[in-house]
Amino acid sequence: MACTPQDFExxxxxxxxxxxxxxxxxxxxxxxxxxALKELEDQDIPExxxxxxxxxxGMFVNLPEADELVIELGDKDCCRYKFMDKxxxxxxFVAEQxxxxxxxxxxxxxxx
Numbered sequence: 001m002a003c004t005p006q007d008f009e010x011x012x013x014x015x016x017x018x019x020x021x022x023x024x025x026x027x028x029x030x031x032x033x034x035x036a037l038k039e040l041e042d043q044d045i046p047e048x049x050x051x052x053x054x055x056x057x058g059m060f061v062n063l064p065e066a067d068e069l070v071i072e073l074g075d076k077d078c079c080r081y082k083f084m085d086k087x088x089x090x091x092x093f094v095a096e097q098x099x100x101x102x103x104x105x106x107x108x109x110x111x112x
Contacts, residue, residue, distance in 0.1 A: 003067045011045045012081045029053040
């Protein structure tokens with residue numbers, strides 16, 4: 001079964017939340033991709049989805065393969081991801097999506 005845009009968005013949120021919760025996870029994504037993926041095994045990422053981590057999405061010049069999600073783990077304020085959707089390359093910004101799902105004030109330890 002092919003991954004949907006909603007699958008890609010959900011997987012991106014899972015990865016970005018993990019990078020917020022675990023300061024070592026981002027460096028693990030680049031140093032040992034397989035170990036990073038193993039840490040995500042208990043998460044609800046669709047089976048068969050290929051995760052690719054990059055520091056700068058603009059430098060990733062390849063087109064994503066079928067069911068491949070390319071996630072930028074560079075600037076937390078301007079994170080992007082891209083994937084192919086019915087032969088169309090789609091690139092999305094996710095900072096506002098993360099903020100909608102996770103209270104950034106709470107993550108920063110601030111009180112209302």
